[in-house]
Amino acid sequence: MNRVFQVFISSTYNDLRDERQAVSNTLAKAGYMPTGLELLPADNQTQVDYIKRIIDRSDYYIVIVGSRYGSLSSDGLNFSEGAFEYARSKDVPILAFLSEIPEPDAELKDKLDAFKARLSAGGIVEFWTSENDLCMKAMMAVATAVNLKPRAGWIRGDQAVDPKVLQELERLRIENADFHQKLANLNRGSTELVPARSVDSVTVEFLVYRSEEGAPDTVSKSISLGDLFVGIYDQLLKSPSEAYVRELVGYWYRQKFRMSDYWELGEKSATVIRDRLEAMGLIRSRSIIAGFTNHIAWSVTEKGKQFLQSRR
Structure with missing residues (x-):
């Protein structure tokens, strides 16, 4: 689904009207959804409520500060600082x-200087000298923010999926998989390709990155090797490196259990899973030298392909 990110643009109202409009036009042409002060109602209290509602729906907030602090609201702050x-x-x-x-x-230079100091202390800021300079830096900053701090964004109504539908599809998928497993067992005279689910479970360690900075947390989880194999099967057909498999397993687990943050399989656990899947006959591994590096690649066996058919 294609997402469109909403960006709230704030500044003092009259003196930066042209700059605000220029930034809005630039972001709109780049595919973002700018919003801000242009449709403010006349009443001051209603303006405050309106700004809060729009910010609640926005993914990113831009504040443009010029040479004026602006008019004060009832709390002693201008609208830009209050919105900030x-x-x-x-x-x-x-x-x-x-x-x-x-x-x-x-x-109100003292208030303006204090506001600038608070913005500078709160994170990275950009300095602008002209309207074109401001537009270029604003577009680059939003693009960077989308990559580093992705937000929910907006999607078309006809692309949205009701969570209840997803739950029902998942239930039917599991039910269908169980049916095919039982049918395959009957066709094989109850001879299974791999050990039963209770036997193929394994406890592994994941590295969970909860922020862009700092060391990851180590989390132990029990997973089904059969479910894992099916979940990453399509990627295994491409003979990925073990380093990439660690990322695939983390992504599979995060999607399966709807986890947030970034998950990656631990290095030792990757070795355990590789050994177990090879013992089950589902994959084979081989050492590959690429340039100055040596890595292990995983690939699916014929037995692995048969096992997948029995689970689908």
Whole structure:
């Protein structure tokens, strides 16, 4: 499904109207969905509620700061700083762009300087000197944020899938797999290709990366080798390296149990699984030298192909 990311663009209203519109047009042409201050209602309190609702629906928050602090609301902050505080409280990724154009006589300069200092202390900021410079940096910053901090985004209504439908499809898939397994056992005179499910389970360790920084957590989980083999079978047909298999197993487990974060199979556990699948006759491994590196590649055996047919 193609997702479109909504970007809230905030700034002081009148003095940065052209810059705000230029950034909005640039992001729209790049395929994003910009939104912001242009449709604010007249009443101040209604404006605050409107901004909060839009930020709640937005994936990223851009704040453009020029040479003016702007008019104050009832809490003593301008709308940009108030919106910034709300976006931060909702953990919406914030992209700040500060003007390098000096303005020593700006109204409320102390508040403006304090706001800039808070933005700079809160993360990486960009500095802009012209409208074109601002647009280019804003587009690059949003693209980077999408890659590093992907958000939910928006999808077309006709592409959305009801979670209940997914649950029912998964139930039918499991039921169908069990039926085919029983049918295959009957056709083979109850001679199974591999050990029963209770025998082919194994406890492995995953490396779970919960943030972009810091060491991963080590988590032990019991998995079915048969289920795992079926889950990554299509990729095994391409004879992947063991390093890539570790990523595949992590992705398979995360998708199967709807986990968040990034999961990767531990190196020792990959060796255990390889040995077990080879003992079951489902795969074979071989050492391959590529350039200056030596890695192990996995490939599916004929018995592995037969086993897959029995599970589908």
